Amino acid sequence: MSKYLILLSIIVIYLIKSVIVSKIFKKANIKGYKAFIPIYEFILFLKLIDYKWYHIFKYIFTLGVITLILLAKFNLDLVNVILFLMCLVFVFEYVIFNIRVGKKFNKGNFFILGLILLPIIFYILLAFKGWIW
Numbered sequence: 001m002s003k004y005l006i007l008l009s010i011i012v013i014y015l016i017k018s019v020i021v022s023k024i025f026k027k028a029n030i031k032g033y034k035a036f037i038p039i040y041e042f043i044l045f046l047k048l049i050d051y052k053w054y055h056i057f058k059y060i061f062t063l064g065v066i067t068l069i070l071l072a073k074f075n076l077d078l079v080n081v082i083l084f085l086m087c088l089v090f091v092f093e094y095v096i097f098n099i100r101v102g103k104k105f106n107k108g109n110f111f112i113l114g115l116i117l118l119p120i121i122f123y124i125l126l127a128f129k130g131w132i133w
Contacts, residue, residue, distance in 0.1 A: 006019065007095050018035045018041070019035075019047070019127075020037045020123050020124055020127045021035035021041060021123075022034075022035035022036070023127035023128060024055075024126055024133075025048075025124070026045065027131070027132060027133040028048050028104075028133040029133075030044060030048075039056070042056055042059075043056055047131075048101075048104065049097065049100035049101055049104060050100065051100075058089075058093060059093065062086050062089050062090045062093065062131075064129065065082070065083075065086045066083060066086050066087060069082065069083045069086075070083070075101075094116070095116055098112060098115040098116045098119065099112050099115075099116075101115060101126070102115050104113075104133060105126055105131055105132075105133065
């Protein structure tokens, strides 16, 4: 029963995220249904913040290495250093991503800080307020 509950939770969270992103896409003159296509949605978001499509490989590689190391449960010091560095790279990319989104909406530094620290609240604000892209 708990597996189905977890699966249902993942689907609901994905749908909520997709609705929020579709509203942001509509503000950027992109058809909203494209937010429901998982990888393509992220590539479009990267294009919106003036990244090329191939930047998605940075995110996939970073998350892939972190996931593999965590799943393998290595106890080597070198692996822990690599994991720490990959986490730093991911955090750095996450911060840059949110800064660029905030700049595209012409938001100030405090709003961008909110995008970084409380993304669920501030992305909802970006989606449903009357702010333009």
